[in-house]
Each structure stands twice: as structure tokens, then as C-alpha cells.
Amino acid sequence: MPTTTDRQRDTLANNTVPATPFERIGGHDALRKITDRFYDLMESEPEYADLRAIHSEDLTHMRDALASFLAGWSGGPRDWFDANPGKCMMSLHAPFAISRNLAAQWATCMQRAIRETETPDTQIADSMSDVLFRMAMGMGRDPDNS
Numbered sequence: 001m002p003t004t005t006d007r008q009r010d011t012l013a014n015n016t017v018p019a020t021p022f023e024r025i026g027g028h029d030a031l032r033k034i035t036d037r038f039y040d041l042m043e044s045e046p047e048y049a050d051l052r053a054i055h056s057e058d059l060t061h062m063r064d065a066l067a068s069f070l071a072g073w074s075g076g077p078r079d080w081f082d083a084n085p086g087k088c089m090m091s092l093h094a095p096f097a098i099s100r101n102l103a104a105q106w107a108t109c110m111q112r113a114i115r116e117t118e119t120p121d122t123q124i125a126d127s128m129s130d131v132l133f134r135m136a137m138g139m140g141r142d143p144d145n146s
Contacts (some may be wrong), residue, residue, distance in 0.1 A: 001089060020075030021128065024121040035067040038113035051105040054096075074128065093139050103140030107133040 025031065039059050042048045055062060067082035069089070084092075114129040 007056050020076040021124050022071060022076030024124040025128065026072065026121075027076065027118050028067070030117065030119050031070045031074070031076075032067045034110075034113050034117045034119075035063055035070065037117050038066070038110055039063050041109050041113055045109075048105050051109065054102070083105055089135065090139065098139045098141060100137070100140035100142055103136050103138075107136035110136065 010059045022031075039062065042052045042055070065080065068083075072078040072081045081087075086127070110132050114125050114132075116123075119125045
């Protein structure tokens with residue numbers, strides 16, 4: 001049987017709406033810092049060279065798109081989802097040959113970006129890091145194990 005956490009009990013007792021992950025992590029500002037750190041790492045660290053190589057030279061659009069996706073995905077403004085109706089990260093990346101190695105580069109780069117970005121709620125940042133890691137690794141396919 002599910003148990004009620006202290007946070008849930010407080011929410012029920014005070015008749016308040018719980019904060020979304022978007023709010024808990026620090027909103028647009030924090031997500032933009034995470035996104036910028038992610039792309040800065042991808043551009044500067046040799047261990048992410050293969051990941052960098054599959055992206056266009058100018059990452060401005062990607063920085064904006066990822067920050068917007070993360071905002072909507074975490075319970076904030078859904079601008080990315082409104083601009084991309086019916087799309088999800090898995091379907092958008094399905095046409096690309098993403099190896100397990102490439103998926104691991106994305107996943108570890110994002111984990112590092114989240115870890116290196118100061119956020120007001122490290123618990124939600126850690127949870128977000130775990131989920132994004134699993135999502136990225138789920139996209140990895142090797143040609144012989146598709």
C-alpha cells in the first residue's frame with residue numbers, strides 16, 4: 001500500500017499545490033544554466049567529441065530548444081511541446097543512428113552539467129539527472145543489437 005510522505009501530508013493539511021520539479025530546480029534560470037553547461041562541456045571536453053561531431057557548428061538553436069524542452073518536461077511552461085505537437089525526445093531521435101557510446105556521452109555530459117550547476121533543490125536535480133540518464137541510454141542502439 002502506498003505511503004504518504006511528510007511533504008504530501010503537509011500539502012494535504014495546508015491545501016496547497018505542491019511545487020513542480022520546474023519550480024523546485026530553480027525555473028528557467030537554472031535550466032538554462034544546466035543547458036549552457038551541458039553544451040559548454042560538449043564543446044570543450046575531449047570525452048564528448050563524438051557527441052559534438054553530430055551537432056551543427058552553431059549550437060544556439062539547440063541550447064534554446066533543450067532549455068525549453070526541459071522546462072515543459074519538468075512542469076514549467078510548455079512552449080517546446082506547443083511548438084512540437086505530438087513529439088517526444090524518443091520519436092525525434094528515432095531516425096538517427098545513436099550508438100550506446102554516443103548515448104552514454106550525452107548521458108554523462110548531462111549528469112555532469114546538472115551536478116556542476118548550483119540549484120536550490122539538489123534532490124530534484126539528482127532525480128532529474130537519473131531520469132535523463134536512463135532516457136538517453138534508452139536511445140542508444142548498436143547496429144547489431146537494434
